[in-house]
Amino acid sequence: MQKTYKFYIRGMHCKSCELMTESELKEFPFITNVKARLRSNLVEISGDFGDNSPENIAKQLNTVLIKHRYSLSVEKIPQEKKQDDVIWKAIPIGLGFIILFFMLQKSSILNIGIGGQTTPVTSFIIGLIASVSGCLAIVGGLVLSLSAKVSQDNTSDTRTFLLFHAGRLVSFAVLGGVLGIIGGAIGINFAFTAILGIFASLVMLFLGLNLVGIFSKNKITLHSGFFNFFKRIEHKTFTPLIIGFGTFFLPCGFTQSMQLVALSSGSFMSGAFIMFAFALGTLPMLVLLSFGSASFAHSKHAPLFFKSAGIVVIGFGIFSLLAGLAGLGIINPLFNI
Amino acid sequence: MNKTFSIIITLALVVGIGIIFLGGSKSKNNTNTTTSETAQNIEIKGGIQYITINAKGGYSPQVTTAKAGIPTKLIVKTKGTYDCSASLVIRSIGFQKILAQTGEEVVDIGTPKAGTFKGTCGMGMYFFEIDFKN
Numbered sequence: 001m002q003k004t005y006k007f008y009i010r011g012m013h014c015k016s017c018e019l020m021t022e023s024e025l026k027e028f029p030f031i032t033n034v035k036a037r038l039r040s041n042l043v044e045i046s047g048d049f050g051d052n053s054p055e056n057i058a059k060q061l062n063t064v065l066i067k068h069r070y071s072l073s074v075e076k077i078p079q080e081k082k083q084d085d086v087i088w089k090a091i092p093i094g095l096g097f098i099i100l101f102f103m104l105q106k107s108s109i110l111n112i113g114i115g116g117q118t119t120p121v122t123s124f125i126i127g128l129i130a131s132v133s134g135c136l137a138i139v140g141g142l143v144l145s146l147s148a149k150v151s152q153d154n155t156s157d158t159r160t161f162l163l164f165h166a167g168r169l170v171s172f173a174v175l176g177g178v179l180g181i182i183g184g185a186i187g188i189n190f191a192f193t194a195i196l197g198i199f200a201s202l203v204m205l206f207l208g209l210n211l212v213g214i215f216s217k218n219k220i221t222l223h224s225g226f227f228n229f230f231k232r233i234e235h236k237t238f239t240p241l242i243i244g245f246g247t248f249f250l251p252c253g254f255t256q257s258m259q260l261v262a263l264s265s266g267s268f269m270s271g272a273f274i275m276f277a278f279a280l281g282t283l284p285m286l287v288l289l290s291f292g293s294a295s296f297a298h299s300k301h302a303p304l305f306f307k308s309a310g311i312v313v314i315g316f317g318i319f320s321l322l323a324g325l326a327g328l329g330i331i332n333p334l335f336n337i
Numbered sequence: 338m339n340k341t342f343s344i345i346i347t348l349a350l351v352v353g354i355g356i357i358f359l360g361g362s363k364s365k366n367n368t369n370t371t372t373s374e375t376a377q378n379i380e381i382k383g384g385i386q387y388i389t390i391n392a393k394g395g396y397s398p399q400v401t402t403a404k405a406g407i408p409t410k411l412i413v414k415t416k417g418t419y420d421c422s423a424s425l426v427i428r429s430i431g432f433q434k435i436l437a438q439t440g441e442e443v444v445d446i447g448t449p450k451a452g453t454f455k456g457t458c459g460m461g462m463y464f465f466e467i468d469f470k471n
Contacts (some may be wrong), residue, residue: 016395085339085340088339088343088344088347091343091344092347092350095347095350095351097356099350099357102354102358104356111404126419129419132375133420134420134421134462138460142453186425190424190426190433194459194460194461197460201427233439252421252460253419253420253422253423253458253459253460254419254420254421256423256435257419257420257423257438260423260435260437261438322461323462326457326458326461326464327426327457327458327459327461329428329457332455333455333457333461333463334463335358
């Protein structure tokens with residue numbers, strides 16, 4: 001006998017999740033029609049369920065939805081109130097991290113003098129320093145925001161992160177080698193890196209606001225535009241590779257100094273070694289950020305983590321945006337960090 | 338109650354950030370504009386005014402007061418500098434260069450008129466000012 005039930009769904013947060021939910025549920029032979037609605041968080045299911053009670057049906061359907069971290073229920077589960085409390089915990093946590101970061105920059109313990117010839121060993125050490133320096137605001141902020149977003153949407157995040165880090169190491173080595181061959185013939189374009197930096201900070205602001213949940217009320221309009229595009233590309237193999245490659249050009253004084261060393265190194269191998277060692281030095285911090293956010297995202301503290309990360313990313317995004325505009329001479333420099 | 342507590346902490350943290358950004362740089366200005374330091378980094382030799390700025394983890398002195406109307410050269414000293422301050426940008430004269438890790442870069446800034454002359458690093462994280470006075 002055909003019947004239609006309505007269930008409330010939790011955890012569904014994007015336009016394409018509707019399609020995913022529908023296609024997963026249609027796998028059941030007794031279900032004839034499924035309609036998932038993001039706006040109302042409702043799923044309408046028609047089919048022949050026999051004598052099963054709605055509770056039992058929800059239980060059975062949840063066995064396939066659980067891997068996407070969605071769940072069906074007969075009763076609406078109130079979650080608005082709980083999230084309100086989370087944001088009030090997330091704001092001080094996020095601001096606390098931002099303060100720690102800028103205090104570290106102010107303390108000038110990072111200005112360790114490294115003199116003499118730049119060898120792969122010293123460039124590794126410089127990479128370690130760079131990964132906690134002001135560059136963390138832009139490179140780390142971008143990695144954190146993208147990682148948190150990928151972990152939120154995607155269960156196969158480990159593969160994405162591995163591709164990103166591999167892409168970053170390989171492109172630093174190859175581009176360093178290329179700089180070594182070309183020698184003094186090219187200069188690194190300041191305006192280009194500054195514009196790329198401003199673009200990165202806008203992405204961070206956008207993802208940060210999204211992680212905090214500012215956009216959650218009108219998620220449909222946003223997801224259909226930028227986020228559909230983002231969702232489509234984040235599943236592809238080349239995207240994390242390209243972003244890893246792109247970090248070579250992000251505005252970071254340390255990266256640019258190392259590029260200059262690679263430029264004057266005179267051969268492909270020495271240039272490649274210097275940039276590779278530098279990227280290797282920055283690796284521990286970036287691995288911590290990406291895989292750290294993945295492990296938080298799969299824990300029970302996930303909502304708090306996403307919101308705190310969002311606050312940190314918004315802070316870093318504002319900082320990078322103002323710094324980028326000052327670097328381009330559009331606004332007066334506001335700070336000396 | 339939990340919420341009020343969080344709001345109080347949040348406000349405290351916001352004030353903290355304000356102090357780091359604004360108060361911190363202000364106190365730096367005050368110490369650096371003391372006459373002894375300013376006098377030390379300016380030298381007039383053969384009718385040319387040389388202003389020395391150290392670049393490492395920022396620029397120091399951050400504010401320099403110098404004379405306007407005489408040919409001026411800027412000497413930017415780096416010493417094992419790998420951070421942002423090595424990528425020097427001076428918009429007003431169209432100068433941009435990633436400086437060598439250790440060395441001195443001499444930048445000819447012509448004969449400046451009275452006013453404020455600004456230099457930043459490529460990422461815009463650090464800046465210095467030279468106040469030219471008649």
